[in-house]
Amino acid sequence: MKTNKNMNNQEIAALLGAISAAYEIKEGNKFKIIAYDRAATAIEHATSEIKDLWDDGKLDTVPGVGVSIGQHLDELFRTGKVKHFKKIMSDLPMAMFEFLDIPGIGPKTAFKLCESLGINGRIGAVKKLKRAAEKRKIRLIEGFGEQSEKDILTGIAELGRREERMLLPHAAELAKKIITYIKKNPEVKEVHLLGSLRRCCSTVGDIDIAVKTDNPGVVIDHFVKYSEVKKIINKGKRKASVMLKSRHQVDFRVQRKSFGAMLQYFTGSKHHNIHLREEALKKGLSLSEYGIKVKGKLKRFENEKDFYSFLGMDWIPPEIRENTGEIEAAQAHKLPSLVKFSDIKGDFHTHSDFRYQESSHDEGINSFEEIVQKAINLGYEYIGLADHSPSVSNHTPRQIIALLSKRKQEIEQIKRSKKLIHLLGREKIREIKILNTLEVDILSDGSLAVPDKGLELLDFAFIAVHSSMKQNRKTMTRRILNGLDHPKVMFLAHPTGRKLGKREGYELEWEKIFDFCLRNNKWLEINAMPDRLDLTDVLVREAVKNGVKLVIDSDAHEVKSMSFIKYGVSVARRGWAEKKDVINALPWNQLRNIIK
DNA sequence: GCCGTTTTCGGCCCGACTGTTTTCAGTCG
Numbered sequence: 001m002k003t004n005k006n007m008n009n010q011e012i013a014a015l016l017g018a019i020s021a022a023y024e025i026k027e028g029n030k031f032k033i034i035a036y037d038r039a040a041t042a043i044e045h046a047t048s049e050i051k052d053l054w055d056d057g058k059l060d061t062v063p064g065v066g067v068s069i070g071q072h073l074d075e076l077f078r079t080g081k082v083k084h085f086k087k088i089m090s091d092l093p094m095a096m097f098e099f100l101d102i103p104g105i106g107p108k109t110a111f112k113l114c115e116s117l118g119i120n121g122r123i124g125a126v127k128k129l130k131r132a133a134e135k136r137k138i139r140l141i142e143g144f145g146e147q148s149e150k151d152i153l154t155g156i157a158e159l160g161r162r163e164e165r166m167l168l169p170h171a172a173e174l175a176k177k178i179i180t181y182i183k184k185n186p187e188v189k190e191v192h193l194l195g196s197l198r199r200c201c202s203t204v205g206d207i208d209i210a211v212k213t214d215n216p217g218v219v220i221d222h223f224v225k226y227s228e229v230k231k232i233i234n235k236g237k238r239k240a241s242v243m244l245k246s247r248h249q250v251d252f253r254v255q256r257k258s259f260g261a262m263l264q265y266f267t268g269s270k271h272h273n274i275h276l277r278e279e280a281l282k283k284g285l286s287l288s289e290y291g292i293k294v295k296g297k298l299k300r301f302e303n304e305k306d307f308y309s310f311l312g313m314d315w316i317p318p319e320i321r322e323n324t325g326e327i328e329a330a331q332a333h334k335l336p337s338l339v340k341f342s343d344i345k346g347d348f349h350t351h352s353d354f355r356y357q358e359s360s361h362d363e364g365i366n367s368f369e370e371i372v373q374k375a376i377n378l379g380y381e382y383i384g385l386a387d388h389s390p391s392v393s394n395h396t397p398r399q400i401i402a403l404l405s406k407r408k409q410e411i412e413q414i415k416r417s418k419k420l421i422h423l424l425g426r427e428k429i430r431e432i433k434i435l436n437t438l439e440v441d442i443l444s445d446g447s448l449a450v451p452d453k454g455l456e457l458l459d460f461a462f463i464a465v466h467s468s469m470k471q472n473r474k475t476m477t478r479r480i481l482n483g484l485d486h487p488k489v490m491f492l493a494h495p496t497g498r499k500l501g502k503r504e505g506y507e508l509e510w511e512k513i514f515d516f517c518l519r520n521n522k523w524l525e526i527n528a529m530p531d532r533l534d535l536t537d538v539l540v541r542e543a544v545k546n547g548v549k550l551v552i553d554s555d556a557h558e559v560k561s562m563s564f565i566k567y568g569v570s571v572a573r574r575g576w577a578e579k580k581d582v583i584n585a586l587p588w589n590q591l592r593n594i595i596k
Numbered sequence: 597g598c599c600g601t602t603t604t605c606g607g608c609c610c611g612a613c614t615g616t617t618t619t620c621a622g623t624c625g
Contacts, residue, residue: 023597035597108623144616238611274610288610
């Protein structure tokens, strides 16, 4: 297996996974196998690069990485190789590690195939396996048959063809359609959407659905007949999994009773469940999706609250069930009171169709009036009309000031709009506070794209990076701090610049950013656009720990996406943010004192 | 190999489904 000094998390996870598989072939110690596997998944899901942690001497903060694996990784980052790993894999056919990616094939099967078919090298291994299956050679191997030969062929065909993870709204939309179909069966008593969708992860891989029914067989038969099903992966008395035509997997479970344990189990996360079960074990209890076994006798639960309560814990909101300290907090009755969608009193970041002739970036499609109308419908106390700053390449500073001045006049006219007054009534228009804000580019040298006199026309500004995104961590940090330093600037929008599935975003020296924000009363945005969700949940948690305030904005370019702010709230919740951490959870009479 | 407010030794989550088997091993979530 090829290794080098600069492996990323994905590659390291694959390496440790391969070591786990190798041990599964070579040694009896089942727990060593699990240990490597756990370290691999922990690294795969880690949010900072393991190499960076190693640089900072913080390797031991990664769960599942102890003395031994830690030393191996140290060797890897220093020399690009790990002698111990090489030794373990030396007498195994490298081809087996290629086969592990084929669905349904694990270490034992992979090894057996290599041995029996005489496939060794990594290159072309899958092709050779395919040819053997086509020539009906696999069914001759002991323990294999016609069916497993067929499964291997379909498995190979599936390789690399699985759809990528979905953005949250896309997954929700897909799930909604499936649920509508499931409910058509009269035997269905309750349907619940669980898994990562319930935990509101920023992207969703599989869709998990649980149904309460007195007639499991009928309901499962009904489920697998859904017209969008391409392939039934498995189907039994209690659960079924299917692949949709869209190449997304749906896992489906049915149960008659004790639904509380089922909701808990199927919501996950896996690591939360494992930790929970280990905690229970200390008390002599055994957890499963059916309930809690006390001295061999199963105790059932109607709801999750009773389930957690029986374990001596408070009910844990799904968004934070990621095994990052929530179990300990629930035991100590010290869970945070997470911010809610209904706490949000306004939105600072919306884009209108106001034209400068040439704006710097995408404009919105709705008018100021339509945005204000939507804000009133959402029950907001205030609304920020932002828009991008005029482009510096097409305007002189004087032109920029003139344009912003014109924009200001238009915004001041809104409250007199006959159309709005007609639609909503004078009273509601008077109640909402309309803020003239602006999303100002931070130019690559850290200066702002709007001259001071332009900024003075605003209620306040916020800044964002839209160019030169490849700058290194130090330069980018300096650039952003320079922008934040302006007295008219209140926060940094979409702080990491990531686009889910498209680009990673730039690196920042977060300790410096947090420190600056805290000392100067600047905030960080949680941008609720589904392909941004930026800050990320993990950085939100860090910000909250550091006492930095957040704002949750929609960044809507059309009024219907103003409701997407709920996804931003989910990110805040996943980052353990409470109402007090969120600036736009403040009522206007308190907010007005902060933005001078 | 990892881990610890009942442990630095002695544990390590739990169950469903499938294929090839006559009772289970392997894989998956």
